Amino acid sequence: MSDQQLEKMIGNLLRAGVLLSAAVVLAGGVWLLLDCGRERADYSRFQPPAASLRSPARVAAGLAHPNPPDLIQFGLLLLIAIPVTRVILCLIAFSFERDPMYAVMTLIVLAVLAYSLAIPHG
């Protein structure tokens, strides 16, 4: 596969990812508003949402019995996964090109992302 083909593939992958996540968020949003669109929306005071909506693992687990907020959160997580996937693709590319310096740099970035996304922050 040529570099140009690879870049085109990455471009299409990015677009498909964004559209997929937007579709999931939209589905969750429509469901949410059908369910409780008449309820009062008050976001003037900060109150963290339920713990089930605050970690990737719990959001994924919640999909077994989905509810609208869970579905929206899952769509947003798909979106967050796009740049992470891009970094992983770069790691694969640098490894194939036998470029250890950049493979290590990419691993550092991945470690920072993993710290943020995989560890609960109180």
Place this chain on the structure above:
Amino acid sequence: MNAATFSAVVYGISALAGFLGALTGLGGGVVVTPVLTTLLGVDLHYAIGASLVSVIATSSGAAAAYVREGFSNIRAGMFLEIATTLGAVAGAHLTTVLPGSTLAIIFGAVLLYSAWHSIRARKEGPATKSDPLAVRLRVEGSYPGPEGPIQYRVDRVKGGFSLMFVAGLLSGLLGIGSGAMKVIAMDQVMRFPFKVSTTTSNFMIGVTAAASAGIYLSRGYIDPGVAMPVMLGVLTGSLLGARQLVVSRTRLLRLVFGGVVGVLALEMIYRGFRGGM
């Protein structure tokens, strides 16, 4: 206001912000937060959470177009992302330490600066000699020109790297892409060609935002009720805006939008000092 009306209003505002943000190059997320907080009374933490998510959407959406043009410098982006992601994590942690009023004042100041940066005319000045560190890191490159690839050199790597940490810090602290500061670090400090700076910084914005997104999620800043209409709105607006980009990127539009953003920024600073956030 009930949830349906709230979602419709927020969707509309976010779409407009995304549209104008794409046209002016200022980005949509940076405008959504002051509008949500000052006009709709949404708590700053929900606003920055929703805005951060929309930043990932616009950056990934736009990246799809840029990637194919072959302007971005993946190696430079990855190297600088070490700085931006570490900065983003530090910034996201700082949001719990700093009071909302302080965040609002910092936000206003950054917003004012971005507005000024978008209005100001740019000057081109590619580097003529390379920083030895840039050679060792192999971040020099080329981009497609009308008559074949154009080679470029890269200057002041350490300065650019340090400024990228600050850009990441602000991104994590305020839920913005801090595209303006990333472009300055690449374009003014490291003296990458402008097209390479904008496209590479766009590639970095999404990764930087993802680095604070996990912390925002844990802390509960990403609320489905607010993030859903903001993300969908900003995405719709920026996709429409990107189509208009070539035809209507006029100076007048930049001036008007820059002015509006400036007023929003002053309002945020005022509220921050009054302690009303």
